[in-house]
Amino acid sequence: xxxxxxxxxxxxxxxxxxxxxxxxxxxxxxxxxxxxxxxxxxxxxxxxxxxxxxxxxxxxxxxxxxxxxxxxxxxxxxxxxxxxxxxxxxxxxxxxxxxxxxxxxxxxxxxxxxxxxxxxxxxxxxxxxxxxxxxxxxxxxxxxxxxxxxxxxxxxxxxxxxxxxxxxxxxxxxxxxxxxxxxxxxxxxxxxxxxxxxxxxxxxxxxxxxxxxxxxxxxxxxxxxxxxxxxxxxxxxxxxxxxxxxxxxxxxxxxxxxxxxxxxxxxxxxxxxxxxxxxxxxxxxxxxx
Ligand SMILES: Nc1ncnc2c1ncn2[C@@H]1O[C@H](COP(=O)(O)OP(=O)(O)OP(=O)(O)O)[C@@H](O)[C@H]1O
Ligand SMILES: [Mg+2]
Numbered sequence: 001x002x003x004x005x006x007x008x009x010x011x012x013x014x015x016x017x018x019x020x021x022x023x024x025x026x027x028x029x030x031x032x033x034x035x036x037x038x039x040x041x042x043x044x045x046x047x048x049x050x051x052x053x054x055x056x057x058x059x060x061x062x063x064x065x066x067x068x069x070x071x072x073x074x075x076x077x078x079x080x081x082x083x084x085x086x087x088x089x090x091x092x093x094x095x096x097x098x099x100x101x102x103x104x105x106x107x108x109x110x111x112x113x114x115x116x117x118x119x120x121x122x123x124x125x126x127x128x129x130x131x132x133x134x135x136x137x138x139x140x141x142x143x144x145x146x147x148x149x150x151x152x153x154x155x156x157x158x159x160x161x162x163x164x165x166x167x168x169x170x171x172x173x174x175x176x177x178x179x180x181x182x183x184x185x186x187x188x189x190x191x192x193x194x195x196x197x198x199x200x201x202x203x204x205x206x207x208x209x210x211x212x213x214x215x216x217x218x219x220x221x222x223x224x225x226x227x228x229x230x231x232x233x234x235x236x237x238x239x240x241x242x243x244x245x246x247x248x249x250x251x252x253x254x255x256x257x258x259x260x261x262x263x264x265x266x267x268x269x270x271x272x273x274x275x276x277x278x279x280x281x282x283x284x285x286x287x288x289x
Contacts, residue, residue: 001067001088001169001202003030003053008062010048022048024226025062030219032169035196036204037213037234040223041248046206047094049223050172053204054089055082066170087116090168090200094175096159100147105158108147109133112162132165135199137191153184157191164199171200175207185209189216214238214252214272222247235271 010023023045030036038046051057052064055071064071069085071077077085093099102108109129114120120128133140136157142150147158156176164171176192177185189212196203207213213220213234220237222230224247230237238244238255245251251259254277258268268284270277 002032002065003028003067003170003202004063004065005029005049005052006063008049008052008059008064010045010052010057010060012048014060022226023052026226026228028221028228028231030202030204032201034202034204034219035192035217036202037217037220038204038206038223039208039210039213039220039249044223045226046223047174050091050174050204050206053170053172054086054091056091083116087166088168089170089172090163090166092160092163092171092173092176094178096163097147097152097155100155100159100162103146104144105133105138105147105150106143108158109161109165112165116166128165129161132161135164135195136161137187137194153180153187156180156188160191164195167199169200170202170204171195172204173206176205177207177209177212185212192216208250210238210250210252211254211274214254215274222249233271234273238272 005026005028007025007027008023009025012020012022026045026049038050040046048057052059052071053066055077059071059073061073066085066089069081100108102111106129109132110125113125113128130140133143138154138157138161142154147155150158177188180188192203192205193216205217217234220232220234221228222237238252241251241255241259252272254270254272254274258270258277261268266284268277268280270280
């Protein structure tokens, strides 16, 4: 499913004196198969934007198409249409583990399924829960445990399982690795790549971690003050140290080192992923020798 946003604008508390313009004519195309990174300073509109993509926030003005579903301003969707969309566009909120509430892991993941398919029978639910648990790499032995007794990383996997249990084609995650330790971060990103290869065709992450975006995304959108100010490959977006730091954004460590090397007369032509950066550096070293 392709996503096309065309000049979407959104204002919180529109009719009050506390009105806040959160999105200002945002246009973006997300192709099927993209692994998109959304970056931008705090309050730039990232979370507001992604919540439009499964109809959680109705389009105020502009046009938004998700697959064959039109979410245009003024066009009301009925509950059934929205449910269908949300089963196909999964949304994992920031710190999703805080939303676990059932007594067992099984019930928590099953809730995600029953919510969308209330008529499903026991066998169908069981198959869906087992499938989701396998996809997130959790052992079935956790199924009867309380989600609250698991580690932080495991809880997050349970929460993700509760979203991918409906097999969404598009998976959106708001700061998926926030608060995890370095190993937990790597494991979670590996999980997202596995999902991207097997079950969720399109993945969209909101992130403040530029290394993570450079290493994992094929496309990056930069938000600032409710607008998208740049879209492109990590190479196109990150190759602008001054521009990004002026926006109060970090750059990937690879870009920082590449910039320092350039000051010393060494130019490394890289896409800023750590793998490519190391390869290019080794090539350079071999050529010099
Ligand atoms: N529920 C709300 N009510 C009123 N204003 C809101 C609400 N949610 C967000 N805003 C405002 O809308 C703007 C965009 O917020 P949003 O949460 O989309 O930013 P963000 O880029 O996700 O920020 P962060 O990186 O901090 O998560 C901000 O000015 C914010 O204060
Ligand atoms: Mg946010």
